[in-house]
Amino acid sequence: MTEAVKTADVEELLRYTSIDELYGWEWEYAKEIEIRGKIGRDIIEEISKVKKEPEWMLRLRLKALELFNKLPVPKWLTGIEEIDLEEIAAYVKPRAELTKEWTDLPDEIRKAYEKLGIPEIEARFLSGLTAVYGSETVYSKMKEKLEEKGVIILPMEEAVQKYPDLLKRYFARIFPPSDHKFAALHVALWSGGAFVYVPKGVKIEQPIEAFFFIGGSLEGQFEHTLVVADEDSYVHFIEGCSAPLLKKYSFHDGMVELYAARNAHIKFTTLQNWSRDIINFNNKRGIAKENAIIEWTEGSIGSKITYTYPSTILAGEGAKTSNIVIGIANGPYLKDTGSKVIHAAPNTASRIISKSISNNGGINIYRGLVRINKGAYNSIANVECDSLILDESSMAYTYPHNQIEEPTATVSHEAKTGRLSEDQLFYLSSRGLSEGEAKSLIVIGMLKEILSDLPLEFVSILNRVIQLEFSEVGGIG
Amino acid sequence: MLEVKNLTVGIKADKIKNVLYNVSLSVAPGEVHAIMGPNGSGKTSLLYSIMGHPRYVILNGKIFLDGEDITFLPPEEKSLRGLFISFQHPVEVEGVRLSTLLIAAKNKRAGESDLLKISDVRMIRDMRQLAARIGLKAEFLRRDVNVGFSGGERKRSELFQALYLKPKYMLLDEPDTGLDVDGVKVIAESISSAVSEGVGVLLVTHYARILNYVRPDRVSVIVNGRIVETGGPELAQLIDREGYSKYGVVEVDGSG
Incomplete structure (x- = not known):
């Protein structure tokens, strides 16, 4: 980062007085290519051509398109009918060349990241950063010392060109497009995102981040993240996302695939803060081999509707996973979240923690699946669902589901629903806090332990976002 | 001066049930006004009504704080203007640490928009010193408000x-x-020293015990939602000896 970049520092960021001020209204930015229309072969061939893709990737996209056309819309999804795929741009390339210098980016694009203090956070706390605007990666950089260790952090398109063997082995393999319609749509249209490879024995101390920004109305974003952690390695990947307030909605259908080889440890944290005009669909799955660890922490704060179910397949003996899913639905919004763990090897352990907060008409839904295959001896699974409902107009539902085929397995499930009482609210307000402030303290408190291993600056920003989210100023009443 | 004038209050249930009738009283800076009364006479209702508990509906009357009409202000506004209520049975607030609550309350008063900001390490140091003075172990600052606190610890908090x-x-x-006698002494000394610095105290108590340590300037007796007598400290002594029988109240066991 050069001195010339004027960037909002974390302090400045903490001074926003409302959540709307933080998002801001959508602004114009120059586009180089925009592809819209019925999702079909033409569109996909065009995208593939723009990216100068090898044949195998085009074939993969077309196979996914076939599946997309064939698969039904999942019946259990609420609100998905609001999306009109023909209305949404399948591909938007902003007029900006991929760079390693923030100063190279056009002002109106750089602004999106500076507003949120991303360049400063990168310089101080990250090993590498990939920034996606619309459908393309506009910035990608890794700290030099990682290069020496053989770490790869690349925009996904570049990885397709440079590392076809690795990509063919993992891309859309961990989460195949045949899983459901929106996974197929994602693979057909994917664009932008980050590829990370951590070589054997390399432990990356500072996190790597990918930051996704949707700049305008009626845009589709289909970014793809793939993290491959080789044996005995460690990496913490953070993804963040945001968008301004839009005149119309936009659609995000992203995918994250994680592969943790023997003894590898991947920590994957999502801080989702889309504006209220984004419908957010995620496809997240990891495979953990022998004694590997995968930890998902998914914080869904923003968006109009979010569907996200980070999942892990425990494929090797002794593999472990911890899936923490946090949903905050404040206002007439839906957080449809959950987690899936498949125990496919002996002595595997999983822990799912779901924490939901519903306020001001918000709805949280938890959908969970714990499957223990026959032969996954002595596996242990724990599920905890903790729902906090802050007023009469809000709701929380939990749909846990277990499929246990192994008699030596131990599975436990705990569910707790708490409501904020009038007396608790009175207590806090008698100390000088407004209702919104009191609620934000409770929410921050509910999340504090599970967010404790994030860098402090992230926690400060998150705390601030939650305070703004619940503040009455400029909020949605 | 905190003044309550002709306050009539109902509590929200299926229908409104009156709990206070035409109550008037006042407390000046640096003054202690004790409110005594048998169980269920309306002592807590009076404090809740002054502070603005949402279940208590003010049907008539006014509350003035240093001349300003604060009758219908929300509790947080009353708090910011200088009122503080200590609860007889404070609720547990899971998720909010005692220290976090106080930092937020302090920041709110200082006009700091980030309620969690610790702008000055003295915030924490002062808290620790004060807690030690009240006999509250420093570890309670890190605990969630009232969660797992004993009765006495809640009072100290x-x-x-x-x-x-x-x-x-x-x-x-x-x-x-x-609280045991030593605890009462610590609490009473702290109240008295606040009073000597000009804080006005409305002190609700069933028993006169604490009034042996915190000397009231005035004592009012409330029975069935009405103030039936107001006098000097000698009135507390009288109640200590004779109970509330002179007001037609017979208490089997004065628990409460």
Whole structure:
């Protein structure tokens, strides 16, 4: 980062007085290519051509398109009918060349990241950063010392060109497009995102981040993240996302695939803060081999509707996973979240923690699946669902589901629903806090332990976002 | 001056049930006004009504704080203007640490928009010193508000909060129950020293015990939602000896 970049520092960021001020209204930015229309072969061939893709990737996209056309819309999804795929741009390339210098980016694009203090956070706390605007990666950089260790952090398109063997082995393999319609749509249209490879024995101390920004109305974003952690390695990947307030909605259908080889440890944290005009669909799955660890922490704060179910397949003996899913639905919004763990090897352990907060008409839904295959001896699974409902107009539902085929397995499930009482609210307000402030303290408190291993600056920003989210100023009443 | 004038209050249930009738009283800066009365007479209702508990509906009357009509202000506004209520049975608030609550309350008063900001390490140091003075172990600052606190610890925590936030007027609801004699002395000394610095105290108590340590300037007796007598400290002594029988109240066991 050069001195010339004027960037909002974390302090400045903490001074926003409302959540709307933080998002801001959508602004114009120059586009180089925009592809819209019925999702079909033409569109996909065009995208593939723009990216100068090898044949195998085009074939993969077309196979996914076939599946997309064939698969039904999942019946259990609420609100998905609001999306009109023909209305949404399948591909938007902003007029900006991929760079390693923030100063190279056009002002109106750089602004999106500076507003949120991303360049400063990168310089101080990250090993590498990939920034996606619309459908393309506009910035990608890794700290030099990682290069020496053989770490790869690349925009996904570049990885397709440079590392076809690795990509063919993992891309859309961990989460195949045949899983459901929106996974197929994602693979057909994917664009932008980050590829990370951590070589054997390399432990990356500072996190790597990918930051996704949707700049305008009626845009589709289909970014793809793939993290491959080789044996005995460690990496913490953070993804963040945001968008301004839009005149119309936009659609995000992203995918994250994680592969943790023997003894590898991947920590994957999502801080989702889309504006209220984004419908957010995620496809997240990891495979953990022998004694590997995968930890998902998914914080869904923003968006109009979010569907996200980070999942892990425990494929090797002794593999472990911890899936923490946090949903905050404040206002007439839906957080449809959950987690899936498949125990496919002996002595595997999983822990799912779901924490939901519903306020001001918000709805949280938890959908969970714990499957223990026959032969996954002595596996242990724990599920905890903790729902906090802050007023009469809000709701929380939990749909846990277990499929246990192994008699030596131990599975436990705990569910707790708490409501904020009038007396608790009175207590806090008698100390000088407004209702919104009191609620934000409770929410921050509910999340504090599970967010404790994030860098402090992230926690400060998150705390601030939650305070703004619940503040009455400029909020949605 | 905190003044309550002709306050009539109902509590929200299926229909409104009256709990206070035409109550008038006042407390000046640096003054202690004790409110005594048998169980269920309306002592707590009075403090809740002054502070603005949402279940209590003011049907008639006014509340003035240093001349300003605060009758219908929300509790947080009353708090910011200098009122503090210590609860007889404070609720547990899971998720909010005692120290976090006080930092937020302090920041709110200082006009700091980030309620969690620790702008000055003295915030924490002062808190620790004050807690030690009240006999509250420092570890309680890290605990969630009232969660797992004993009765006595809650009382210490309530007064600790009062002293930390430095209100103009304290509404103290049975501040000594659950404490042993040494505890009562510590609490009473802290109240008295706040009073000597100009804080006005409305002190609700069933028993006269605490009034042996915190000398009231005035004592009012409330029975069935009405103030039936107001006098000097000698009135508390009289009640200590004879109970509330002279007001037609027979208490089998004065628990409460």
